[in-house]
Amino acid sequence: MSGFLSSSIARKVAMALSALFLIIFLIIHLAVNLTSVFSADVFNEASHFMGTNPLIQFAMQPVLIFGVVFHFVMGFVLELKNKSARNVKYANYNGAANASWMSRNMVVSGAVILAFIVLHFIDFWIPEINTKYILGDMSGVLPGEEGYRYFEELQHKFANPARVGAYVIAFILLGLHLAHGFQSAFQSIGFNNKYTKCVKSFGTWYSILIPFGFIFVALYHYFNH
Amino acid sequence: MNLTLKIWRQKGPQDKGQMVEYKVTDISEHMSFLEMMDVLNESLVAKDEVPIAFDHDCREGICGMCSLHINGEPHGPDRGITTCQLHMRTFKDGDTIYIEPWRAKAFPVIKDLIVDRMAFERIQQAGGYISVNTSGNTQDANATPISKIDADLSMDAAACIGCGACVASCKNSSAMLFVAAKVSQYALLPQGRVEAADRVRNMVAQMDLEGFGNCTNTGACEVECPKGISLENIARMNREYLKATII
Ligand code: SF4
Ligand code: FES
Numbered sequence: 001m002s003g004f005l006s007s008s009i010a011r012k013v014a015m016a017l018s019a020l021f022l023i024i025f026l027i028i029h030l031a032v033n034l035t036s037v038f039s040a041d042v043f044n045e046a047s048h049f050m051g052t053n054p055l056i057q058f059a060m061q062p063v064l065i066f067g068v069v070f071h072f073v074m075g076f077v078l079e080l081k082n083k084s085a086r087n088v089k090y091a092n093y094n095g096a097a098n099a100s101w102m103s104r105n106m107v108v109s110g111a112v113i114l115a116f117i118v119l120h121f122i123d124f125w126i127p128e129i130n131t132k133y134i135l136g137d138m139s140g141v142l143p144g145e146e147g148y149r150y151f152e153e154l155q156h157k158f159a160n161p162a163r164v165g166a167y168v169i170a171f172i173l174l175g176l177h178l179a180h181g182f183q184s185a186f187q188s189i190g191f192n193n194k195y196t197k198c199v200k201s202f203g204t205w206y207s208i209l210i211p212f213g214f215i216f217v218a219l220y221h222y223f224n225h
Numbered sequence: 226m227n228l229t230l231k232i233w234r235q236k237g238p239q240d241k242g243q244m245v246e247y248k249v250t251d252i253s254e255h256m257s258f259l260e261m262m263d264v265l266n267e268s269l270v271a272k273d274e275v276p277i278a279f280d281h282d283c284r285e286g287i288c289g290m291c292s293l294h295i296n297g298e299p300h301g302p303d304r305g306i307t308t309c310q311l312h313m314r315t316f317k318d319g320d321t322i323y324i325e326p327w328r329a330k331a332f333p334v335i336k337d338l339i340v341d342r343m344a345f346e347r348i349q350q351a352g353g354y355i356s357v358n359t360s361g362n363t364q365d366a367n368a369t370p371i372s373k374i375d376a377d378l379s380m381d382a383a384a385c386i387g388c389g390a391c392v393a394s395c396k397n398s399s400a401m402l403f404v405a406a407k408v409s410q411y412a413l414l415p416q417g418r419v420e421a422a423d424r425v426r427n428m429v430a431q432m433d434l435e436g437f438g439n440c441t442n443t444g445a446c447e448v449e450c451p452k453g454i455s456l457e458n459i460a461r462m463n464r465e466y467l468k469a470t471i472i
Contacts, residue, residue, distance in 0.1 A: 007433060007466075007470075008432070008439045009429055009462070009463055010466075012463070081439060082396070082397035082441070085331070085397060085399075086328050086438070087330045088242075088334075089328065091323055092231075092325070095445070097298050097302070098449050099396070099445040099448070103441065103443035106441060187442045190464030192459075192460030192461075
């Protein structure tokens with residue numbers, strides 16, 4: 001790593017900025033998912049808009065993918081570097097005495113989230129890209145049918161209990177990742193002042209409510225299809 | 226009280242080293258931890274064995290020389306103290322106590338429980354000072370007005386004794402709390418502002434060069450620091466660094 005990212009603080013800030021970006025993305029993603037609970041039509045319209053709007057597809061989507069990849073790659077690189085910074089291990093190391101499980105296991109929760117994203121890409125993203133850009137069908141409508149296909153596809157995916165189970169576990173781990181990560185991102189960019197208490201409690205609520213929202217949508221469709 | 230001690234023995238920097246078990250008997254609960262170590266060493270000398278090497282100097286919690294990773298934590302289980310301030314009443318009769326040196330690639334073991342903390346000195350030399358000419362006609366420090374809040378925060382940061390417990394406790398072996406304390410104590414004062422940008426850049430560069438790990442904000446350092454150095458200092462250093470490199 002050269003240039004700006006060769007410094008430990010720069011890497012830390014880069015991790016935090018990509019994290020904050022992903023934190024905002026999660027809100028948008030959840031908002032779209034939640035519409036599926038209230039109205040199939042609204043969900044279809046929203047999905048079609050997100051999936052075909054050129055600004056979202058060709059400007060925001062690449063930025064998002066870069067953000068995700070960067071956060072993962074940098075996270076794993078840092079973990080390896082940090083491991084090698086202690087070449088002889090302690091015979092007795094009581095990590096729980098001074099730091100939370102979440103903060104000590106970001107790489108574990110991160111790895112589970114990565115596995116989930118791979119599943120998610122196989123489930124939704126790759127078929128979408130295939131239909132839209134390889135087969136060139138931008139209509140969002142299945143041949144011989146009426147209305148958009150998105151809601152039906154969603155219901156179909158969430159009918160499988162194994163997938164829903166994996167989904168629930170992944171989002172619990174995401175919650176644990178965020179429980180440390182949210183406030184940690186603010187600390188990393190140097191934001192530690194009289195508002196830090198608010199940031200911490202907001203972060204706690206965020207790390208509970210956002211994963212809960214995703215889990216709720218999955219379970220809702222599992223029990224109502 | 227009678228105790229079983231599992232202590233790291235290592236003849237020198239090149240030796241592989243290992244944990245060795247010792248038994249101590251009739252330890253008074255009023256003894257400090259280092260006095261308990263002295264008792265053990267006297268018994269070893271009496272048996273013609275090599276005593277265990279460990280660092281210490283003031284034995285009153287101000288110099289930062291004593292170290293020791295005790296039962297999985299730097300300076301043992303108590304909070305806000307150094308090992309010389311740890312008392313045997315913290316332990317129970319019959320306890321097994323693990324005693325290890327600080328573990329970090331940047332703190333290589335010299336012998337037994339003594340590690341080389343010169344990395345901290347080199348970080349200090351990279352910028353942990355202000356350049357004043359002490360020729361005899363130096364300006365009175367009190368002539369520069371400083372707000373009480375900043376003066377107190379600077380004093381709090383300056384309380385760091387450079388013991389290295391922050392590195393020892395950190396799962397990443399990061400030295401951020403130490404460096405942040407040293408950067409902050411000057412950054413908060415007008416005299417320190419003059420060289421603030423160079424200071425933070427050079428000290429962080431030296432910290433990275435020494436091979437300390439990357440901070441992931443676990444907060445273990447703040448919990449284990451005998452001087453209560455706050456994580457706010459790390460946030461301040463991050464701000465100082467961003468200001469110095471980007472702006
Ligand atoms: S910050 Fe605390 S733990 Fe770290 S060297 Fe200074 S006094 Fe020791
Ligand atoms: S010997 Fe000086 S602080 Fe412990």
